[in-house]
Amino acid sequence: MHPCALCCCSTADVSEEFLRSRDIRYVYFNYQLDGIPCKDDFGRTHTPRDLYARMLAGAEAKTSQVSVGEYMEFWRPLLEAGQDVLHVTLSSGISGTYNSACAARDQLAREFPDRRLIVVDSLCASAGYGLLMDRLADLRDGGMGIVELAAWAKSHRLEVQHWFFSSDLTFFIRGGRISKAAGLVGGLLRICPIMRVQPDGSLAVVEKVRTKHRAERRVVKIMHELAQGGSDYAHRVFISNSDCLADATAVSDLIEAEFPKMDGRVRHFDIGATIGCHTGPGTVALFFWGKPRQ
Known part of the structure; x- marks a missing residue:
């Protein structure tokens, strides 16, 4: 003990x-x-x-x-x-x-x-x-x-970087994080909002990317920019998802190919009920050690 x-x-x-x-x-x-x-x-x-x-x-x-x-x-x-x-x-x-x-x-x-x-x-x-x-x-x-x-x-x-994207805006609209009008337009245009945890620990939408595929590439690009050691990142990476493991796996496949020095494989987890009650399904979250949040 x-x-x-x-x-x-x-x-x-x-x-x-x-x-x-x-x-x-x-x-x-x-x-x-x-x-x-x-x-x-x-x-x-x-x-x-x-x-x-x-x-x-x-x-x-x-x-x-x-x-x-x-x-x-x-x-x-x-x-x-x-x-x-x-x-x-x-x-x-x-x-x-x-x-x-x-x-x-x-x-x-x-x-x-x-x-x-x-x-x-x-x-x-x-x-x-x-x-x-x-x-x-x-x-x-x-x-x-x-x-x-x-x-x-x-x-x-x-130094813990948090980057989320969602392909289902339903509960972001219900929770007021995205307006109904913006949500309607976003759905039509297949917008995936990209969010991060701010220095004060709150969650904020920082970008809006068209299509899930581009959102997957975007969070990996952000990791190249912010990860400790850049493309030579040598620490662990966690990814969580809300009932969209295939989307999360698409991100982890890119990371494992582009960060060959990382510590082991990407670890996958489920987004739990507390966070999931606010995000709903369709959210992928990427976590890594990076530059201090600003």
Whole structure:
């Protein structure tokens, strides 16, 4: 057992098997589907295909963050076992969960005055958040202590580049990110909006590209421009998708051909329910280590 428990939320959008293999603990986010409470539990409650089919059929999907009480219940056994805890949260730019985690931390600090409980805002989302956790696990396994790990996360979190595109605008229109008029025109012209996570951790549309094929090429070109080492990039790459694995595979095939020095193959994951409730189906997200976001 590591003296430091490295923890995150299920919104890191990797798999349970992956998190367990890295000895990363996790707490589930929450969502409601037509008013029925569900856990964002890596697709056990609703597979991505089932979730998106229900959403497309008109089911109302709402998400909610981890509560103060849920954080306390999650961390208390770790602290009781004598472990210090470093918890990295989903970006404060898209969720209030960081504030809930800090409130829980402050309450538990009085209960466990001899233990360290550190909360860090990832400013990352989906498998970009997962990519940050993966690197932190490497550093912990290399002997880095909890204080140094937290400092490293804060110093390097903006180096995780997040680039998304979507071939289905339905839920971007419903969520107000794209207007109905723009969505109608975009659908007719086969527009794929390209989005990124900003330095403040929020998601923004930055380009609009015609056709999915061009969007696939565009995000790979962006990786050439921003990746650490450029075309000699030597770190890991994660890709997540919302029920469009073929589109994600088209991107990973390009990356594996054009970045021969990367660390292993591209890892594919599903976009989880929390993020997926907002994107709907048809979204591909590319994550890599790059220049700090500006």
